[in-house]
Amino acid sequence: MEVVEEGSGMSKEPSAASPLSDRFVLASLFLFVLVDILGFSIVLPLMPYLSSQFSLSATSVGLLQSSNALAQLGAVPFIGSLSDQYGRKPLLLLCVFGTFVRILLSFSEFKIKYN
Numbered sequence: 001m002e003v004v005e006e007g008s009g010m011s012k013e014p015s016a017a018s019p020l021s022d023r024f025v026l027a028s029l030f031l032f033v034l035v036d037i038l039g040f041s042i043v044l045p046l047m048p049y050l051s052s053q054f055s056l057s058a059t060s061v062g063l064l065q066s067s068n069a070l071a072q073l074g075a076v077p078f079i080g081s082l083s084d085q086y087g088r089k090p091l092l093l094l095c096v097f098g099t100f101v102r103i104l105l106s107f108s109e110f111k112i113k114y115n
Contacts, residue, residue: 032096039103040068 043050044065051061083091 032099035103036099039099039106043106 047061047065050056056064079091079095
């Protein structure tokens, strides 16, 4: 099957991705989403303890739990415009790296405070 671009008069063969690379990409994305959700939700079982320890009101606990979603709501348009400028893959890699650093910092802080 040939793809013809308008106005160029030239034809290009479509590039076929190997099934192995497709599986690797899907597995990588699945793993990233899993780690991101775990990083977000790992603190949820600790919320009753933390709220009593720091004497937080129910409103404060609700705001803490929704802060991640609110931050995403504010950051998505900005990251979308950066994605238009620099491409999807560099921004995805930057976000994966940022999530990795966030999880490392949160676990190291928890280890330092509670040991």
